[in-house]
Amino acid sequence: MTAKILVVDDETDLELLIKQKFRRQIREKQYEFVFAHDGTEALELLDQQSDVDMVLTDINMPGMDGLTLLIKLNELNPMLKAVIVSAYGDMDNIRTAMNRGAFDFVTKPVNFEDLEVTMQKTMEYIAQLRKTVQAIKENNILRMYVDESVLTFMSRSEFETALSSSETVEASVLFIDICGFTALSEQESADTIVRLINRYFDVMVKEIIAQGGHVDKFMGDAIMAVFRGEYHLDRAIEAALAVRTQIDSLEDNLPNHPGYQPQVAIGINTGEMVSGNIGSTTLRRLDYTVIGDAVNIAQRLQSIAQAGQIVIAESAQQQIAESFTCEYIGEVSLKNKAEPVVIYNVIR
16 A cells, blocks of 8 residues: 655755655555645645645745644644654754654654654554544444444453353343334335434433343334343333333324324333354354343233233233232233233333
8 A cells, every 4th residue: 555645845855865765665656755845835735635644844944834834734634644854853843843743753864764664653653543543433333233232242351252152141121112113114205214213213222221221133113122130120111111101202293194103012021031142153143132932922022012001921010010000901822822921011
């Protein structure tokens, strides 16, 4: 990859010397040099050529001097690093240059071998800085797609060797479905549907996070969330109640559904489940999730919940009877369950 270097110096002899001393590197496209004769001209050139990697600048020049240019460079692009190349190598100038952001200081007459070492060192620093910034950007983007608990797991030292490991945990699982959204999506535009679902999901996620839960996955117009730790069932129900309240307060004027008010149907279950990475290491696609009978029941409870209901099994209701008010719904048959299950709706 070619390093593009801006040389700022009013001495035209330096331009010729650089082209001579680095002719092989220029020919092999290691370096590309561009030239300016003072700080003002340098800034104009940088405005036109944003792909400059580093700057070599003198101090004393007509117009804008090199020390003033250092300040402007930092304002223009903090990633752009400069090396001072000057005959005025006294300590005051060196300290001023470093305080204004110079990466290094080379004195004239120029030792071109030393200058190239300094240039290489500067470019290595810039490359590392760019990698760090890119990693931060990618990490911030990743955080938009991956739950915080997964990122925490990924940062653990045993992550590499734990890709296929799993653990049995006691937790509560919450499934939330936006009622009637499939039919709505057939009548409204795609942009409208995406805007709505993102708005509703944002409301739901905030309430889930507020209760210490994490979003396991988004599934079309539904969310699966997991709660662990102390009072995980209580916190899952608190989150569900908050989600229902928040969603019930929303209203949208849609082209084909003026005054549309969304509602949610929620299913919650608690118990033992397996937590770990599910997927294919060959395909390099893994899902850090929970599986098990308790999870399946939660999803089936959600599937039978009516709009506005928070459905739990009797076993869960008995655990939280003193803390929450529930109404008896009755016995239902759940898929792949031999015995009917008694279910309740959480009121408040």
